[in-house]
Amino acid sequence: MTNLSTTLPRRLDPAKFRDPATTAKGERRAVVAFGGLRTLWVNTGTLCNITCRNCYIESSPRNDALVYISAAEVATALDEAAALAAPIEEVGFTGGEPFLNRDLPAMLRDAMGRGLRALVLTNAMKPMTNYAQALLALREDFGPLLTLRVSLDHFEPALHDLERGEGTFAKTLEGLGWLAENGFQIHVAGRAGFGAGDEAAMRDGYAALFAAHRIPVDAADPVALMLFPEMDAGIDVPEITEACWDILRKSPDSMMCASSRMLVKRRGADRPAFVACTLLPYDPGFEMGSTVAEAARPVALNHPHCAKFCVLGGAACSR
Structure with missing residues (x-):
């Protein structure tokens, strides 16, 4: 009989990630200081045209916990960032599926x-290709300022479809092909360790797919093809302490929350709010206020995603 204790991941200790200041062992929790807003993320809304099996934000055709944000609301945030002389360089749009929001162009x-x-x-x-003419106009006017990062969970259709639904691989590949034929700057996001093989094997598989199409x-470029760690907040992961920076030889300045915030609009809210990062849209402990100035404060790494995705996984959502 298989010993399940050796084959199943250990579940998260409920004593972990409870206190923003200290870990379950009583050590001082790592905190990331805010170094200035360089990337503003905008959640355009959690509605999506598909339902994935393992969507961290639970996007679907029915989930509107984060409603469509408007172009005027995003402009207000950008105006405030400009007034504060924030060193902003990039605006990222995520969802849900951003192209379901009619204000995206x-x-x-x-x-x-x-x-x-x-x-x-x-x-x-289809939500993207519905805006083909608007995208072509944006490419013509702004060229390399625009990048589209396409989610393709695996280079094998069956594994991608296992996560995103039957037939989705073919539809996404068709959209990728359209972007390529029309000269758009394209990145791809996959999932590290999804299916058999190590990262090198994954990259080789994607390389063959890209060449064929x-x-x-x-x-081979970790920005052009980002392989993200799996996200399951119920799986055990070490808490990050102040000592971890030296042990891991990492700098808190390299963490996503040192230079980015995400703007969201909750269903029923009068105005948008800022959260610490793209991964934690629902946790009230990571809501940072309704203005850029209010959001410019440190973030305690008090969530499993902080540890697994950002510190130990080494992932980042922007360049």
Whole structure:
């Protein structure tokens, strides 16, 4: 009989990640100081055209816990950042599926019209291709300021479809092909360790897929092809203490929350709010206020995603 204790991941100790100041062992928890807003993330809304099996934000055709944010609300945040002389360089748009928000083209034009880079996270399916003419106009006007990062969980169709639904691989690949044929700057997001093989094998598999379909993405480039760690807040992971920075030879300045915040609009709210990062849209402990100035404060790494995804996984959502 298989010993399940050796094959199943250990569940998270309920004593962990409870106190923002100290760990379960009583050590001082790591805190990331805010070094200035360089990337503003915008959650365009949690509605999506598909339902994935393992979506950390629980996007679906029915989940509108985060409602559609408007172009005017995003412009207000960008205006405030400019007034504060924030060193902002990039605006990232995530969801849900951003192209379901009808204001997305206007938001993109506003951001790039200010000289900022724009990054859109998309599944490249019908919601995106519905805006083909608007995208072509944006590419013509702003060129390399616009990047589309397409979610392709695996280079094998069956494994991608296992997560995102039957037939989604083919539809996403069709959207990728359209972007490639029309000269857009493309990145791809996959999942590290999803299916068999190590990272090198994963990158080789993606490289073969890209070559076969003439997708101009360098699979060896960790930015062009981002392989994200699996996200399960119920799996055990070490808490990050102040001592971990030296032990791991990492700097808190390299963490996502040192230079970025995400703007969200909750269902029923009068105005948008800022949260510490893209991974924690629902946890009230990571809500930072309703203005850029209020959001410019330190973040205690008091969540399993902080440890597994950012510190130990080494992942980041922007460049």
